[in-house]
Amino acid sequence: MLAGPGLFGGLFELGKGYKNPVLVSSMDGVGTKLKLAVALNSYDSVGMDIVNHSVNDILTTGAVPLFFLDYIAMGKLATDKVCDIVNGLSAACQESGCALIGGETAEMPGLYTGEDFDLAGTIVGIVEKDAIISGRDITPGDVLLGLASTGLHTNGYSLARRVLGESREDLDRFEPSLGQTVGQALMAVHRSYLRELQPLLPLVKGLVHITGGGFEGNVPRIMPEGTAARFDTSAWAVSPIFKLLQERGNIDRDEMYRVFNMGIGMVIIAAPDRAAQIVKALPEAKDIGRIIRQNGEQRVMLD
């Protein structure tokens, strides 16, 4: 990292160790989880959320992070909040070996009201061309392994806020089924899977980050034609926060799986022998389904 005064933006020296490097980038926001950060006056965790979300997104191609840039927009700059956000960004970047190389903090009076703000980020990572994970080798019989999420991650907050409320009072209520307050459960930091998955990438045919759109919105992106993913939803325990949301919101099961990750933040697709190796190296990886032969519209089955 060569960043310094006199230069706009960030400079990142790539180095010479690459054969055929492919840059993988993703830009995303935190969504309306930000409204809860405002209500709870707690800003560092959303910084971690956006970094970890981004790290996972590019990890699905086999890429590891190089650098990250952030965009923070507020009606009136509040230095203490910006500092908390940047502390969160910085901690998560460090955890992922990613340089926090630059960004923009914008004051936009009249666009953001009260304490509202927006937070987005861009990650750039790298993968050798012959190590790109594209899903094209996925075949019937391959195993679906699931890694647990820490909660909603960064998706489904508009619905969650409608169901559980978003006032300080709503969020501070201790919920016995959660063993914590509603706000604590909802603000749980988006988990990064980099550390666990990086050593296992050569064993993997496909990775799916379960974000907005849930299983049906994300899994088909990587599946070759003529295949479908059949999940055995009894193979993992749905986290209490999702049970609470379903019950309080009277939300039907299908919609739950369309909006939320339901306790699985990352799906690994691997041949059976490789899947066994992965589970041996990473015992938390749960066998949650199989790739099946299937022509037709339905690419995801949630049994």
Next chain:
Amino acid sequence: MLAGPGLFGGLFELGKGYKNPVLVSSMDGVGTKLKLAVALNSYDSVGMDIVNHSVNDILTTGAVPLFFLDYIAMGKLATDKVCDIVNGLSAACQESGCALIGGETAEMPGLYTGEDFDLAGTIVGIVEKDAIISGRDITPGDVLLGLASTGLHTNGYSLARRVLGESREDLDRFEPSLGQTVGQALMAVHRSYLRELQPLLPLVKGLVHITGGGFEGNVPRIMPEGTAARFDTSAWAVSPIFKLLQERGNIDRDEMYRVFNMGIGMVIIAAPDRAAQIVKALPEAKDIGRIIRQNGEQRVMLD
């Protein structure tokens, strides 16, 4: 560009032609120029604004664009507006030989009210390490050349909106001194200097993109210690929109130069012989000052 279904974010194959590549990135927003886009129901030009702004930012290091990602956030997604924005992004990216590789369109009910939206973007470009323009060779006697801006570019809109108004009626008023409506003048697209400057980069010691903070906020970033930039402000004609803003807002001269680009969007710093070559190749480049020897606080003089 390898982007395709099944992959999150964008993939960009770097190629093998680089000796010691340095990635240069910048993330930025359009600022409150967006409020005028909403008032005028005109969305494509802000897409061009953010791309061109970003292209210029990394160009100051000598980098040329590789790819761009965008972030669009709205309270409720309006497909037609998103399309117009993306058309603008796309046209400007094409103009700069930059791949529009991905992005995020976020629906955030409760955060953006009415038709408000936010637009940010990240550019990633590349420069050979030994071709980085850092400003460190700038010495007294070097020439300051100015390239005209097309208007406010993307800075000073909070002040401009206060002075000239932001209702449809305010913006549709024809202003004889401008030869166009106030809205047309304020919405003029941020100019990209890539096409003109790319062939001249080897002749240049420093480039300064005049953005938020005007001359004083931007020029010192690149200047070595012991030097200052003395501008002869009589060397160029301040554009009519700035005269109108100054007069209507009763804004003093110093503040005008602190907030606005005053008609100069890019400053080139070059040794006198190189400056002569540049002017020969690019006659619009105006001699607007000199680098002088100066110790002390004041790094920019606006004579």
